[in-house]
Amino acid sequence: MCKQHFKNQHGLSIHISKMHPSIVCGVCQRNDFKNEHGLSIHMSKVHHQDSHSSGRRETELYSRKVPQHGHYHSKDRKDEKHSARQRPSTAGGHRKDGYQGRFTTTHSPHGSAVNEKCKSYSGPEREHKGDTRTWPKSVPPKFGEIHRTDTYMSEHVIKEVAKVVQASPHTVTKPQEKAGGRGKPREPLLTERSPSSLSNSTLSCLASDKSKLLTILKAGIICPKEDSKLRVDRVNVFVQNLEETISRVSDFPLELFKSGSYYDKTKIDYADEFDFMFYPKANFEADFTNCPPGFCKIKKGRTTSQDFDKMFNKDGYLVPDFFKEKMFQIFKKCIESPGFREGRRTKRKPRAPESPAFTVFYDLQLQGKPPIDIDLVPAIRVDGWPSNFRKLHAKWLSDDHAKEAMKCFHAVTKTFPGKQADGGLLWRVSFSHAEKKLINHADYTDKGVRKTIFKILKKLKEDIKTDCPGIEKFCSYHLKMFMLGFFDRHKDFSEKNEELLFNQSIKELVKCLQSGEIRNYFIPSDNILKYVPDNEKALVARKLSEYI
Structure with a gap:
């Protein structure tokens, strides 16, 4: 018989268990x-169910039994301790058995005497949080159930794709059961592939219904803002420390320009790649004499x-090559400098000799978060807008934004792929500054869907590349140049025309690939598809044609 009093629920719980x-x-x-x-963990691990989901509380689902003569033998206690060590604890210490904060000994086998003497604890009601544990791989999903195979996939994506694919007439269904007429048609089965990387065949089967296709592609480009913010915050710390280190080790002052899809807000997945241009704070001039379209030579300015x-x-x-070698030496000295606080997390990524970027992997040192790919690009900034540009x-662009875009351009050390007399002096012209202004303000004048169409088409391109790993040269830059021209050729980009515009963009892109020509938006004489292999252009065109 117990006559003890307890200060709180924890003390009573320990007493009862021992x-x-x-x-x-x-x-x-x-x-x-x-x-x-312990029972809750056992039910979920061994019987794949919650202790409370199988039925009732202790008087109904399980019974209390007392060792012989009502005593707790030392051997039993040792066995219990050994058993406890074998049972893993739940993360965070949360109970998984539906416990609501009330614990009494109403059903103790010692009888009413124990019930009267043991002071039962009645704590405050607390909301029970659902079980968030991962089920063992041996447990198959229910038929028609979508379950996670990509740890980065959001619940919104799962719901959107489930609604669309299950409603599709092309969805594969399992044959109806024959036994006893009991079987109703099974729910549509969706493969376990992540919606963000659904197979090309799955998407193309919905090509006849552009609304459903758009829904799937849109759902695939949604990602949690919290995760992206975490990455961006870490990268901002990296860049800030890098600039401070550069100011100490560099022979000349350098300026930073942030470019890439994250900064023009066309990122379709997690923020795991960043591009940063570093250019010297000095005056240079561009010479286009006898240069192929899209390339120039850089000469010394006045000061x-x-x-x-x-x-x-x-x-x-x-x-x-001289400038690139000098800049790479500066970058290397920075990441190896004891004063660079992020150096221990930074590792250089091997790149081809002709690559214009010094690429590093920046480790977030967070479980489940892969390293971030950061390109440090040596560049030369040239003020002004040459006459051959x-x-x-454009009507969709305000005058102020157009003037800001034409304020300057950059030149990067990208090797000229062909044969040229002065090939060793050629710099690739980069319009990252203008592209950033135009894409960021594409919908400024009419609140249209230009950027949305661009992102959806970009997502479709990535899905095709996932299905066809051989596509290497055709990239987002080609799509960006195509879309800027597409913005000029069409007028009404209101939301009601989104489906029509998406379909039209695919048709026009297929024609461009078949003809082998996409013009540089800023230099019309430059065909940027010139160096994309013919087999790649044909393959992408064929895959895109399935959606028309």
Whole structure:
């Protein structure tokens, strides 16, 4: 008989589990559980169900049994401790058995005497949080049930794709059961592939219904803002520390320009890639004489610092390889510097010799978060807008944004792929500054869906590349140049025309690929598909044709 008083629920729980053990599994009759929490873990791990989902509380689902003569033998206690060590605890210490904060000994086998003497604790009501544990791989999903195979996939994506695919007439269904007329048609079965990377065949079967296809593609480009914010915050710390280190180790001052899909807000997945241009704070001029379209030569300006003298040739042109080598030395010295606080998390990624970027992996040091790919690109900024560039005066673009876009351009050390007399002096013209302005403000004048169409088409391109790993040269840059021209050719980008515009964009892109020509929006004489292999262009065109 107990006459003890307890200050709180925890004390009573320990007392009951040690002095009055009596919890038995209602399925396998196991009776060595320390408390209801242990039973809950046992039910979920062994019988794949919650202890409370199988029925009732202790008086109905399981019964309390007391060892012989009502005493707790030392051997039993040792067995219980050993059993407790074998049962893993739940993350965070939360109970999984539906416990609501009330614990009494109403059904103790010691009888009413114990019930009267043991002070029962009645704590505050607490909301029970659902079981969030991952089921063992041996447990198959219910037929028609979508379950997670991509740990980064949001619940919104799952719901949206489930609604669309299950409603589709093309969805594969399992044959109806024959036995006794009991079988109703099974629910549509969706494969276990992540909606963000659904097979090309799955998407193309919905091509006749553009509304459903758009819903799936839109759902695939949604990602949690919290996760992206975490990554961006870490990258901002990386860049801030890198700039501080560069200011100490560099022979000349460098400026930073943030480019890429994250900064023009066309990212379709998690923020795991960033592009940063570093250019010297000095005056340079661009020379387009006898240069192929899209390339130029860089020569010394009026007040260029003497720090660059060793990088110029005898004719006064800046040699790309010399500049690239110097900048790479600065980047390497920074990430290896003891003063660079992020150096221990940073590892250089091997790249092809002709690549213009110094690429590093930046480890977030968070479980389940892969390293971030960061491109540090040496560049030269040239102020002004040469006469051989397109003058920006599109109707969908405001005059102020057009003027801002034409303020400057950059040149990067990308190797010229063909044969040219001055090939070793050629720099690739980069319009990252103008592209960022145009894409960010594409819907400014009419609140249209230009950026949405671009992102959906970009998502479709990524799904095709996932299905066809051989596609390497055709990239988002080609889509961006195509879409800027598409914005000029069409007028009404209101939301009501989204489906029509998406369909039209696919048709026009297929024609461009078949003809082998997409013009650089800023330099119309430059065909940017020129160096994409013919077999890639044909493959992408064929895959896109399935959606028309």
